[in-house]
Every structure is written in C-alpha cells, then in structure tokens.
Amino acid sequence: MPIYVYQCGDCLGEWKENHLMSESIDECPWCSSKNIGRKPSNFSYNANKQEKKKKTGDLTKEFIENSKEDLKNQKKELDNSR
Ligand SMILES: [Zn+2]
Structure with a gap:
C-alpha cells in the first residue's frame, strides 16, 4: 500500500x-x-x-565547522586531563 x-x-x-x-x-x-x-x-x-538545497549546504558547512571546533575542544580537554 x-x-x-x-x-x-x-x-x-x-x-x-x-x-x-x-x-x-x-x-x-x-x-x-x-x-x-x-x-x-x-x-x-x-x-x-x-x-532546501542551498540552506542545507550552508547548514552542512556550519555543522562541519562546529565539528572541527568540537574536535579541538575535545583534544584540549584530553591534553588538560593528562
Ligand atoms: Zn490542520
């Protein structure tokens, strides 16, 4: 159906x-x-x-940028905890 x-x-x-x-x-x-x-x-x-094609592209880019920041922050936290 x-x-x-x-x-x-x-x-x-x-x-x-x-x-x-x-x-x-x-x-x-x-x-x-x-x-x-x-x-x-x-x-x-x-x-x-x-x-939403264009908007999605922008959002994806933003998401990737945010992910990069997250990774950086996570790495920092790891370094600090060592
Ligand atoms: Zn209705």
Missing part, C-alpha cells in the same frame, strides 16, 4: 496515511480542516530536498 503524505493548508501540519489509491483523506486530523493536500511521500521528499 502506498504511503501518502498529507499537508494541511490551515495549520500546516503534515502526516502520513497508508491507504489505497482509490481512497482519500479529506480532513486534517489536527484541526479538522478540509483544506488539505495529498502528495506521494517520495515526491514530497524530493521537493523538500530541492527547496
């Missing part, structure tokens, strides 16, 4: 539903709004990836 990702246009909540293609969900489980959209989960994944 395919898994669908739904997003509510009102509360922007996202959730997954596992059902037949012929079936559909028409109410948001969070706020009971009918203003919801369905998207196949893999499609949603790709769309998000593309949208």
